[in-house]
Amino acid sequence: MENVECKLIDGDSVSGQLERAFRPIEGEIAIRSQDRIQVLTFDQISCVLFTTTPNERDQFKVRGLKAEEIKTITHEVYQVRIIHEDITENLNQGFYGVPINQENGPSYIFFPKTGIEYRGRERFDKNQINASEEKDHTPSGEQQLQKIGEILIDYNLATQEQINTALKAQRLGSTKYLGEILIANKIITEKELLMALALKFHLRSVDLRDIYPNPETLDLVPLETARKFHIFPIVSDKKKITIATSQPTDISVIDTLRFSTNRWVEMVLATHKQIETYIIKYYENESDRDEINIEEVLSDIEHEDLSQEISIKDEAEAAPVIRLANKILQNAVKEGSSDIHLLPQEKGLKVSYRVNGLLQQYLKLDRRVSKSLVARFKIVSLMDITERRLPQDGRFKVIFNNRPVEFRVSCMPGQHGENIVMRILNKSNDTTGLYDLGLDTKDVETIRHIVRSTHGMMLVTGPTGSGKSSTLAAVLRDLTDEPKHMLSLEDPIEIEVPGINQIQIHEKIGFTFASALRNVLRHDPDIIMLGEIRDSETAKISVQAALTGHVLISTLHTNSAAAAFSRLSDMGVEPYLVSATVKGIMAQQLLPRLCLECKVTQKPDDKILDFLSKQGIDTKDLIDHVSPGCENCRDSGISGRVLVYEFLAINRDLQALVSQEATLETIQKTACKSGMRTLVQMALEASQKGLISLDRILPLFIE
Numbered sequence: 016m017e018n019v020e021c022k023l024i025d026g027d028s029v030s031g032q033l034e035r036a037f038r039p040i041e042g043e044i045a046i047r048s049q050d051r052i053q054v055l056t057f058d059q060i061s062c063v064l065f066t067t068t069p070n071e072r073d074q075f076k077v078r079g080l081k082a083e084e085i086k087t088i089t090h091e092v093y094q095v096r097i098i099h100e101d102i103t104e105n106l107n108q109g110f111y112g113v114p115i116n117q118e119n120g121p122s123y124i125f126f127p128k129t130g131i132e133y134r135g136r137e138r139f140d141k142n143q144i145n146a147s148e149e150k151d152h153t154p155s156g157e158q159q160l161q162k163i164g165e166i167l168i169d170y171n172l173a174t175q176e177q178i179n180t181a182l183k184a185q186r187l188g189s190t191k192y193l194g195e196i197l198i199a200n201k202i203i204t205e206k207e208l209l210m211a212l213a214l215k216f217h218l219r220s221v222d223l224r225d226i227y228p229n230p231e232t233l234d235l236v237p238l239e240t241a242r243k244f245h246i247f248p249i250v251s252d253k254k255k256i257t258i259a260t261s262q263p264t265d266i267s268v269i270d271t272l273r274f275s276t277n278r279w280v281e282m283v284l285a286t287h288k289q290i291e292t293y294i295i296k297y298y299e300n301e302s303d304r305d306e307i308n309i310e311e312v313l314s315d316i317e318h319e320d321l322s323q324e325i326s327i328k329d330e331a332e333a334a335p336v337i338r339l340a341n342k343i344l345q346n347a348v349k350e351g352s353s354d355i356h357l358l359p360q361e362k363g364l365k366v367s368y369r370v371n372g373l374l375q376q377y378l379k380l381d382r383r384v385s386k387s388l389v390a391r392f393k394i395v396s397l398m399d400i401t402e403r404r405l406p407q408d409g410r411f412k413v414i415f416n417n418r419p420v421e422f423r424v425s426c427m428p429g430q431h432g433e434n435i436v437m438r439i440l441n442k443s444n445d446t447t448g449l450y451d452l453g454l455d456t457k458d459v460e461t462i463r464h465i466v467r468s469t470h471g472m473m474l475v476t477g478p479t480g481s482g483k484s485s486t487l488a489a490v491l492r493d494l495t496d497e498p499k500h501m502l503s504l505e506d507p508i509e510i511e512v513p514g515i516n517q518i519q520i521h522e523k524i525g526f527t528f529a530s531a532l533r534n535v536l537r538h539d540p541d542i543i544m545l546g547e548i549r550d551s552e553t554a555k556i557s558v559q560a561a562l563t564g565h566v567l568i569s570t571l572h573t574n575s576a577a578a579a580f581s582r583l584s585d586m587g588v589e590p591y592l593v594s595a596t597v598k599g600i601m602a603q604q605l606l607p608r609l610c611l612e613c614k615v616t617q618k619p620d621d622k623i624l625d626f627l628s629k630q631g632i633d634t635k636d637l638i639d640h641v642s643p644g645c646e647n648c649r650d651s652g653i654s655g656r657v658l659v660y661e662f663l664a665i666n667r668d669l670q671a672l673v674s675q676e677a678t679l680e681t682i683q684k685t686a687c688k689s690g691m692r693t694l695v696q697m698a699l700e701a702s703q704k705g706l707i708s709l710d711r712i713l714p715l716f717i718e
Contacts, residue, residue, distance in 0.1 A: 017615065018066040019046060020121070021055055024088055024130060027445055029053060036613050037063075037644040038224065039108040039125065046691040057108060060086035061130035064121035073441055082115065083124055086133040090213055093124060155674040163193055167203060177202050192262070205286045209261070212282055216263045220284040223247065223259060223293050224646050232256065235276045238298040244268040247290045247297075254278060259285040272469045289646070339384065340391045344422070346377065348415050353480060355422075357392070359385050359432030371607050371653045372480060389426075389433050396424040404428055410507065423507055440509045449493045452486060455692075458662040461599060464566060466542065467497065471598040472561040474517075474548075476573040481604045482658060483570040484509045487544055490568055491515050499541035506546055520546070528553045545569035546639045554586040574717070575694065576600040577682040578661035578671050594673035602659035602694060606701070606711045610648035614640055614705060623709050630716060632699065640705045657714075659697040664689070 019037075020030045021044065027334050031048030039680045042064060043056045061087075084094045095112025109127040164178040194208040213220045232251040236258070240546075243248060246268060247259045256278045260268065263282060343366060347355045352368035359365075364385040366377045380388070395402045407426045412419055421440040426433050449459045465473050470482045473490075475483045486512040494501060495514040503512070506520035506528070518535070522527055528545060528551040535543060547570050548554050561567045573582050579600045580651040583593045619639040628634050642652035647667025663669070672682050687693065698712045 019044070020064040020066075021046065022053075022061045022087065022089060022091065022130075023059055024061050026089060029055065032617075035442075036645055037125075039127075041222065042108055057127035058129050058454055060127055061089045061091070062127070063125040064094070065123050065125070066121055072535050083112070083134050085112065085131060087126070087130050088132045090132070095124060108662075135408060163208075163211050163215055166214050167207070170211075172211070173197060173387050174208050183417065191204070192256075192264075205288060209284055209286055212263055214216050215442055216284075218263060218282055221249070221259060223249075223289040224287050226250075226259075226293075228297065233297055235278075236272070238294075240271065240275070241294050242709040243293075243494070244271070245290055247285065247293045249283070251276075255281055257281045257283060259283050259290055261285060261287040261290055273620050292646070298449075336384070336391050338388045339380075340388060340395075343377070344413065345415065347437075347439060348420055348441075355435075355437040355439065355444065357435040359389070359429060359434065361431055364388065364432075364703060369480075370651070371656050372605060373607060373653060375651065385432055391433055392424060392435050392437070393426060396422075396426075398424070398426060403433055406703060440507060447485065447489050448493070449489050452489055458601075461662065461664050462490065462601070463493065464568055465598045466494060468566060468598070470561055470564050470594045470596075471566055472557065472663065473566075473598055474567045474571055474579050474600045475568070476571045476576060476600060476602045478572065478574065482656075483603065484546075486601065486603065487568055487570065488512050491542075491544055494542060501542045501544070502535050502538065502540045503544035504528055504535065504546060505544075514690060515544075529550055529556055530554045532560065536563075536565070538563060542566045544566070548583075548586070549573075551587040554583055554588050557682070558583075558592050558596050559590050562592070571600065574692075574715075575679070575683070576602040576661050576677050577686060578602075580682065581679060582677070589673045590676050594670040597673075598665055600663045601660055601664075602663075603658060604694060604715070605709045606698060607653040607657055608651055608655040608657045609708060610642040610645060610654040611638055612647040612654075613645035613652065614642045616640055616705070618696070619709055623713070627709075630695075632695075637709065638703065639709045640702070641708050653703070657701050659694050661691055661694045661697070663691050 018030070019033055020028055020379060022028050023644060025037055029046055029048060030611060031046040031053075034045035034047045034052050039045055043054055044060070045052060045054045047350055055198075078291075082094070082096050085095060087093075093112065094115045096115060097110055097112050109125055109130075111123055113123050141670070164173070164182070168175055168178060177200075178193075178198065181193050181200070181202075184196050185193065189716045194203070194211070199206055207678050209220050211302045212218070226249050228247075228249055232248045235256055236246070236248040243260060244265060244267075245260065246339040249257045249259055251257065256272065256276050258268070258272065258280060260282055260286065263284065269280045269282070272278070298395070313696045343355065347368050350368055350370055352370050353372075354369040354374075356367040356369070356374065357364060358367070359382075363382055364380040366380065367374050368377050369375075390400050393407070394407070395411045398407040398409045406428070408420060409424045409426075411424070414420070418441075423438040425436045425438075427436075428434075431490070449462065450456075455460075462473065465471060469470060475486050477483050491501060491503065491512045495512070501515050503515055503517045504520055506522070508517050508519055511517065516530060520531055521524060528547070528549060532543070532545065532553065533556060543565055545557060545567060548557055555568050557569060571579050573579050577600075579590055579602075580590075580597070582594055583597075584590055617639050619634070621635050623639075624634045624637065642648065642654075644650035644652045648654050667691060668689070669682065672685060694715050695712060698707065698715055701707050702709050702712060
């Protein structure tokens, strides 16, 4: 957590740690001091002093940035280099500066505009700047521009060898810029490249999160121009327009904009990712405005005269409703969602996406759209739109960016209308293998040994959405080079695996897992993948198949590996058959990964430590990490998911315990003595590496 000191205008000061990410646009700062959170507004503050680690301090101490003397209204004087300054008048809350020749002081300072008495250079003591630094302040036309590679080397962001390797890649035909190659190779970050570009071209850098361009400014730069030059307009007046770019070497954009806008063009720097995000946010929406502007969709619906006399089916097939439905699907795929939820409420329809395991609201629609939008999804899913009292299931497939995406749809009657939940099945030819899942090498080798044997069963367990299908697909993919006949029975087929005969189950016509399994046994398979063991009949046939010269891999819904034995017994499989057939069980879960961009370290909550201590975990040296949210994670604090698992390999001791119907605790303890790492142990390791927060471990203790 970053340490800060707020100098107050009453002469006092408040020191502590940032409680959440500091954003000047909010006009306030939250500080945790002595277990107390204080929120200070800018009209209370003269300046904010930040202390960072030495590495973070170095990246701000850069040459070529404007040097100024700042005097606050509390009469404190600072000599700094300005590293960031908002350029829009209505959002110009303040600016940052790095102290000059002050090694033991703050790393950088934020000055609210309301806390400044004076800023300028005429009072600046130039003796405090060494000659080499002062040389950097000459206008860009009077000095030779330093090369990007040299700047990165000077500030220890890259080595000469790394620069030479990137230049060699350029000479061998790469169309990327030097900085892009270094970013792709993870030598530098985009922010570090931005710093180097700012030094090289003597341009200011901006954070687009603090920018809200008005429509007049956006109208000056068409979408085609913004896309062509990869620029984003920030602010304009009658004489000037300010443009953000990540490629200042392309000077043709200046001539183009001067001609088209009849204004002087000022260039500032922003990251490539931010510009891309803001072009989509402000322009892509404009290019298909009828798809996202909900008010206009409602207006279109009224214009189409979709009155009560027209049937719901006609409403659902009206152009505005179709456009809105398509946009909901398109954005869900773009966001990487696993599910779409349409929940009718008393005053509207809430549309939410499940991303990285978390359900996030996307938009809220007027009730006027609710029935027709739900009807639209029922029509494309081949459901009966006249039936609104009973649950229905359906599916449909669409093509996005030349790849098929299937939607499995469930409709359920509710208090305020019909609820729709759509599971997104991205049917791409994934190439993820066993080693790519993040499994321990020893566990991978054990799994490979089990599935390459002559008989037996391997199970993957976990709750819905824990990645079981991906694990089974990776196991099959690892076997495609083997001279074996492999079949899979799935409902639905979520991931396509080349070389595998994948068979779709259709329970409505009687083609169930059990009946399909009986039939495929006549097709001389070596390996059978069963999407799920759901009932007693399927469980018994699976065990028989595993006993008679087939390898069978499947899934169960249990929260631990050891619980799979009792689950099979509950389905009517004799314990001695379970012990004879099951060779390995992998229980897994996917936990939300913290966003690296805004992740901070903090002291663990006492309640969490107390709970973990009662579970027998040593909490003495535990640390915790949290991500308060930022632009990169869309303020969710989450960026992807982390696989945690436990793999139980069956040995003779465990076989005996299963045959004797030993308790789950006894089996668990014996497995741990044999070397099994539990879900909790792996999750705890992930938390101490900063991948997940400590509170994500607590649900793993619940059976």
